[in-house]
């Protein structure tokens with residue numbers, strides 16, 4: 366019985382009056398709008414002005430069918446059917462609202478309608494931004510996947526070398542835990558690739574791995590990059606503030622790359638976050654808690670940095686819980702050809718024909734020291750795949766440094782042959798000009814400042830083209 370629900374109010378309101386009713390309606394934070402049977406607005410509460418930004422006096426007594434002809438309220442007046450929690454758009458104000466509308470009866474006759482609704486413009490806008498960001502993120506992810514075919518799991522990771530296998534075993538074990546991992550190794554050895562594999566093999570794989578390149582961010586920006594900032598925290602700050610990398614990595618992994626390049630001041634701040642798993646945004650007072658897994662990497666020797674005072678020992682001990690040292694390529698030569706084949710397969714797809722290595726190139730690749738490790742091997746093969754017009758990559762398609770090394774070690778008596786040295790330098794310069802000009806020969810010969818005839822003679826002489 367509906368009346369019994371309200372029955373207690375009769376004693377509470379001995380003298381029920383409109384003033385009291387309006388007081389109640391004005392304290393409601395949603396808009397309350399009442400129209401009569403010809404859509405004239407007979408009541409609007411104070412929230413109307415606050416939420417829609419229109420003074421009440423301007424609308425009272427005006428007909429809603431003239432201000433907002435497609436308003437849901439008018440529809441309810443015509444049909445007599447209530448509408449609950451429906452979303453609509455107010456054309457006259459450019460505002461999205463959500464709310465309910467009920468007909469008012471006098472006996473069986475509809476005498477008007479009441480609408481109660483709120484402005485959801487911010488929510489709609491946020492939703493739009495969120496969807497856009499998601500779209501951009503998906504797009505970028507797709508691009509990344511297309512650009513590099515990198516191992517995504519330990520199964521895909523190339524390597525038969527026994528030392529590497531031991532390293533991967535340890536990495537696979539630690540991936541399952543939440544422990545902090547410190548990946549060490551020379552430049553180009555694949556530290557970032559391994560960090561990604563560890564993240565993708567962890568329970569956090571469906572959350573993001575957020576990378577912070579500690580060497581690339583200017584000192585005065587790194588704090589806002591890591592911790593974010595509140596609205597108006599400093600001049601030039603983005604309106605509405607910005608989330609820092611630690612917040613973006615919540616429930617996922619934060620990858621602190623080039624950790625050895627972080628200043629001592631930032632090291633102290635980072636240490637606090639790692640110890641307490643909480644921080645404050647710049648300009649904020651609230652402590653923000655995050656659930657993150659940390660993977661750090663560096664090609665620097667942190668222990669000698671501690672000795673010279675440029676790396677905090679307490680931060681080192683916090684990071685060095687499970688250190689993983691990646692073997693340089695020259696110490697896992699048994700993997701060079703397998704890696705080379707994977708890269709060649711990738712480049713074959715790009716140049717449009719199958720590429721193979723000549724036996725001499727295989728020998729050269731195996732004997733070279735690879736100071737730039739896997740990155741250098743990949744770059745050398747990419748370059749060779751572009752400059753070779755045939756299906757077989759020969760030593761003519763390799764940079765001089767790779768061939769020179771071999772000759773110096775094996776053919777000592779020819780290492781001072783000036784003609785050969787000049788020729789190999791010349792060849793390298795031509796290849797690099799072609800590379801810089803995206804293989805456009807006319808632009809390359811212009812950049813080299815030689816005649817077309819002499820350019821083509823040299824291409825032929827060095828086996829850069831077959832004609």
Ligand SMILES: Nc1ncnc2c1ncn2[C@@H]1O[C@H](COP(=O)(O)OP(=O)(O)OP(=O)(O)O)[C@@H](O)[C@H]1O
Nearest residue numbers: 516523551552553554555556557558664739740743
């Ligand atoms: N296991 C791998 N399989 C395939 N490609 C790899 C592998 N490891 C590294 N690479 C290639 O080498 C490049 C360099 O790898 P990565 O960026 O992980 O090296 P790094 O150790 O982080 O180097 P740096 O110290 O210079 O930052 C990658 O972009 C990828 O092309």
Ligand SMILES: [Mg+2]
Nearest residue numbers: 556557622662
């Ligand atoms: Mg790296």
